[in-house]
Amino acid sequence: MKVAVFSTRSYDRKFLDRANIAANSPHDLEYFETKLNEKTAPLANGFPCVCIFVNDTADAATLKSLAEQGTKLIALRCAGYNMVDLEAAEELGLKIVRVPAYSPYAVAEHAVGLILMLNRRLNKAYNRVRDDNFTLDGLLGFDLHERTIGVIGTGKIGTIFAQIMNGFGCHLLGYDVHPNDEFSGISGAKYVDLPELLAKSDIISLHCPLVSSTYHLINRDTIEQMKPGVMLINTSRGQLVDTRAVIDGIKTGKIGYVGLDVYEEEDDLFFEDYSNNIIQDDTFQLLQSFQNVVITAHQAFFTQDALTAISQTTIANISSWEQGNELSHEVKVPVAQ
Structure with missing residues (x-):
């Protein structure tokens, strides 16, 4: 499956490529150094999956643009999801998965x-x-x-x-x-x-x-x-x-x-x-x-162990969605109590 990976650096590519090769059905990963936002969303035209990081923007306008281009899955390679408009994602039928724990x-x-x-x-x-x-x-x-x-x-x-x-x-x-x-x-x-x-x-x-x-x-x-x-x-x-x-x-x-x-x-x-x-x-x-x-510049997560875990979980999340399996790391709109 084609995956547009935003906000990437050389270390992201190294660990994601390693995890992708180890997967039973490797994905077609295309890397973009730029951050995802409404202006850069067209880069993901035709990609069923978009993979983002902590400082990307997945607001309503960006998600709408992605959905209109054929994106169905947003894979976060991080634990936090405050950058994602979950209500908009639900309305657009987009699935959101994350990496809840790495190191x-x-x-x-x-x-x-x-x-x-x-x-x-x-x-x-x-x-x-x-x-x-x-x-x-x-x-x-x-x-x-x-x-x-x-x-x-x-x-x-x-x-x-x-x-x-x-x-x-x-x-x-x-x-x-x-x-x-x-x-x-x-x-x-x-x-x-x-x-x-x-x-x-x-x-x-x-x-x-x-x-x-x-x-x-x-x-x-x-x-x-x-x-x-x-x-x-x-x-x-x-x-x-x-x-x-x-x-x-x-x-x-x-x-x-x-x-x-x-x-x-x-x-x-x-x-x-x-x-x-x-x-x-x-x-x-x-x-x-x-x-x-x-x-320090958001480097607390930056260890070999953490990047390995992040990459493996991200690829596994994408594969689970592609295969129609249950998404154990899906993020949904919180249910009102």
């Missing part, structure tokens, strides 16, 4: 890496030594042992993150509308309400999906409830955080450290090379100007 360890470990870099100023230390400067001024950190970690979202990734931090000897507070017994089973971990987590945590790490109730979960009101000098980590979705509110919190000293692998306006920035251009996003430029902020 939760990859994302959890990256969150820990951001904590260590911010706390021990590893980025500054590395650059300083490269310049033959061996002084320690400005590199003072703190022991993670006995610190309190707030985990917002305790699914697979959040729970694995908590297990790692438990290994450092940290106290663990969790908040989730759907409590996880595996998180509760970690020694010393307990669930609390959000205000208590915000007030008691030295480090807060976000591991929840982006839905209407979590949009700008970190905002001026929730920041005001945090401990002075708190460390904020987000490896989940950029729009969980009100960036302007975080900037104000940094300025006042309420927020002492920020580690981000995602950004709420990342769609036109991440996965692109702007090293020879002037970035027009003033908010992003201001954010990365602070010395207590570390930003």
Whole structure:
């Protein structure tokens, strides 16, 4: 089956090709570096399946264009699906499949890496030594042992993150509308309400999906409830955080450290090379100007293990649809309660 694969880089092609060759009935994959949106949708004319990633746009207009061209299946090679208008997809008869899990360890470990870099100023230390400067001024950190970690979202990734931090000897507070017994089973971990987590945590790490109730979960009101000098980590979705509110919190000293692998306006920035251009996003430029902020470009998932799992599941999802089998990873419009 012909599959139009958008937002691809060399590593996407490598792992998808490997998974496709291993499939019993390989598909005809055609790769496009451009992102999917209403303007680029005509590239998929005649393709029964379109495969997209986190910063592609699958709004109503784009989906309508795809459906009119013969597309029947949208295969997401990611867990999040906030970029897809599910209601429009249902009306158009489009099936949506995703990769619900790939390597939760990859994302959890990256969150820990951001904590260590911010706390021990590893980025500054590395650059300083490269310049033959061996002084320690400005590199003072703190022991993670006995610190309190707030985990917002305790699914697979959040729970694995908590297990790692438990290994450092940290106290663990969790908040989730759907409590996880595996998180509760970690020694010393307990669930609390959000205000208590915000007030008691030295480090807060976000591991929840982006839905209407979590949009700008970190905002001026929730920041005001945090401990002075708190460390904020987000490896989940950029729009969980009100960036302007975080900037104000940094300025006042309420927020002492920020580690981000995602950004709420990342769609036109991440996965692109702007090293020879002037970035027009003033908010992003201001954010990365602070010395207590570390930003990575949505790379938390980026391990060999995760890319292998993503590719295998994506190809399997496409094959299941082609063969008329049950779609175990289908995404549907939530049923109203």
